[in-house]
Amino acid sequence: MFTDSYLPYVSGVVVSLHNAVKELERRGNTVVVCAPDYPSAVGSDTIIRFPSVASTYPGFRIALPFSIEAWHHINRRQVDLVHVHSPFLMGVAGAAFAWRHKLPLVFTHHTRYDQYVHYAPLFPRLIRRLTSSYVKWFCQRCDLIIVPTEEIGGLLQAQGIERTIEVVPSGVETERFQSGDADWLRRTFALPKSAIVLLYVGRLTKEKNLHMLLAAFTYAASECEGFLVLVGSGPEKNALQAAAAAAGIEERVIFAGPRYGSELVNCYHGADLFVFASTTETQGLVLLEAMAAGLPVVAVNASGSREMIEDQKSGILTANHPMALAAAMVKLIKNEGFRHQTGAQAAARSLLFSNQAAASRLVDCYRVLLAGRRETPSK
Secondary structure, eight states, X not given: OBOSOOTTSOOHHHXXXXXHHHHHHHTTOOOOEEEEOOTTOOOBTTEEEEOEEEOSSTTOEEEOOOOHHHHHHHHTSOOSOEEESOSSHHHHHHHHHHHHTTOOEEEEOOSOGGGGGGGSSSOHHHHHHHHHHHHHHHHTTOXXXXXXXXHHHHHHHHTTOOSEEEEOOOOBOGGGGSOOOTTHHHHXXXXXXXXXXXXXXXXXXXXXXXXXXXXXXXXXXXXXXXXXXXXXXXXXXXXXXXXXXXXXXXXXXXXXXXXXXXXXXXXXHHOSEEEEOOSOOSSOHHHHHHHHTTOOEEEESSTTTTTTOOBTTTEEEEOSSHHHHHHHHHHHHHOHHHHHHHHHXXXXXXXXXXXXXXXXXXXXXXXXXXXXXXXXXXX
16 A cells, blocks of 8 residues: 555545555455654554655645665565555555556545645646646556545546546444543533534645535524534634634634544534535545434535435535525424434444445455456456
C-alpha cells in the first residue's frame, strides 16, 4: 500500500485505509504501508516511513519518496500486488514500483480531486482541468480502480476511463460505534439535558460546505432549543466562529476540536442527530460512523451521501440550500418517534458497510486480478 497520508494524521482516507489494513491482516495477509513520516510517527516492519516536509494545510505532510533506506526495505519484500491510495507523489512511487516489477497495480479513487482546487493559490480553473486530465492519465495505467460508490464509478467512466472499475465501499468498525457514554458530550460542554444536540464530525474546511450548514442551523435554532456541535479542526474555524457570532448563535454552536477514540464515540452517542452538508465526498465515512451509533442523518443529497442514506428511512436527504436542510433538521427535532425510528434503521443499514464486508469484497477483487494476471503472463 502506498499513501500520501497515514496515521498519526487523521482523515477519511486514512481511517478507510487503516480499517482495511487491520482487517486484511486479521485474515492472515501481510500488508506493508508506505507512508510519509511525521514528527510523532513510529515506523515498524510493516509501516515504512518516507521523509516528508510540512504543507500549507495544518498537519498534512508531503512525502518525499526518495529514501534509499525506505526503498531497501520495500525491495527486499516478496510482493504479490501493489495498491496505491493517491495518484500523486506516493501513488506515482508505488505505480513505478509495480511497473518495474511487473506487478498488478490497484488504485482506490478516494477523493474528488478536482473539488479541492481552491487550495491552489493561482488559476483554479486551469488547475481543475489539469487535475482531471492527470487523474485520467493515471487511472488508465492501473490494472484495477476501486471506487467507494457506483456514482463515482460512473463519473470515471463518463470521463472516458476504460480500465476495470469495481465498487468497494470503505469499511467502518461498526461494532466500535455501537455503544458509548451518552452523557459525556453534555457533561463535557455543559449542555442542557433537555436540549437537542446536532452533531457534525469532520474537517473544518471550505469543501465541507459548513457555512451553509451554519446558516441552516440558524434557521432551525429559531424554532427549537438546540445546539450544534462541530467536532474537528481546520482552516475555516475562525471564519465559522465569526459567522456564528454575526448570526447571534455563538452560544449555541460548540467548537469541540478534534476528538478520537472513545471521546469520538461518546460524541456520537451524546447527539440526537447527525448533520452533513458536504457535496464533495466520495463516500463520507463519518456518515456511517454516525449511523452505526444509531443516529439519524440529515445530509445534502450529493455524492458520498445518497448511496449511504435511504431517504426518509435511515435519514433525510435535502437540496443544497439552508432552508431545505433546516426543514429536515426541524422535522427530526420535533418528531421524536420518527427520529428514533430513523436512527434504528440507520444502525441496521450501517452493517452493510462493516469492515468485514468491505475486506471480503476487496480480497475478492485482488483474487480475480491475480488470477487474470496468471492466465495472461505476457500482459
